[in-house]
């Protein structure tokens with residue numbers, strides 16, 4: 203996200219526009235927490251995790267009168283265009299601001315879940331994925347030394363995108379995620395036992411936080427009680443949301459931030475930046491209402507084929 207902020211500020215500067223930073227998202231906007239963000243304020247932020255502008259969830263923004271107040275604050279501050287970095291909730295709010303009050307909005311996808319329609323990538327996903335893979339590689343050392351079964355929970359409240367990619371990249375034996383409800387614990391146990399019968403001596407099951415079978419703790423408890431399995435549970439949690447961003451996240455943050463500003467400068471409004479087949483393109487903000495993309499089904503299958 204910092205790469206995107208830096209690119210927005212510096213591209214705007216290059217085009218002769220002044221940029222203001224709004225702290226803590228829509229919540230900060232409502233509280234008037236905004237100030238000029240000059241080019242120098244973005245020095246050495248490219249490699250930093252999190253966001254220098256901080257963030258907040260703002261439930262009040264669901265109310266039309268709250269959005270009217272936000273539009274009034276933007277107008278009073280003389281802000282001509284708003285660049286929103288976030289996920290579907292942030293983009294839906296931006297779309298409402300545009301529709302109801304004519305605020306010129308552009309979006310930059312930022313969520314480790316990679317669950318926005320119309321884009322192959324969201325900022326943070328690649329960094330979170332690499333963090334999860336590195337952590338699981340370490341867990342694998344213990345799993346194989348002690349001959350153990352581990353359940354590792356990765357984030358993804360309603361999306362298995364991170365879980366499936368993590369599982370494939372770390373050679374997990376199985377993956378459980380929200381969009382694959384047919385995955386039963388019975389199937390999982392049958393598969394794990396087949397692995398052990400074939401001579402495997404360690405197993406890692408990646409569980410998405412939002413999996414309907416249950417979160418890793420619950421799955422682990424059920425496997426202990428009903429199948430007498432000896433196992434360890436690791437919840438990776440918020441370590442996935444921090445740390446220095448990968449080169450890919452920095453590159454896309456920079457490309458998208460600059461391109462969003464160039465488009466706003468040309469008079470375009472109501473779009474969000476996206477990656478489609480390697481190209482930086484813009485999607486209409488209304489596309490955020492499309493169905494959430496599913497993790498590629500073939501990756502889930504590949505996890506089991508390659509872990510035999």
Ligand code: F6P
Pocket residue numbers: 289313314315357358359360411443
């Ligand atoms: O929505 C993105 C996400 O990373 C989810 O995968 C996760 O459930 C959530 O954020 C965690 O957010 P919080 O820190 O607010 O609990």
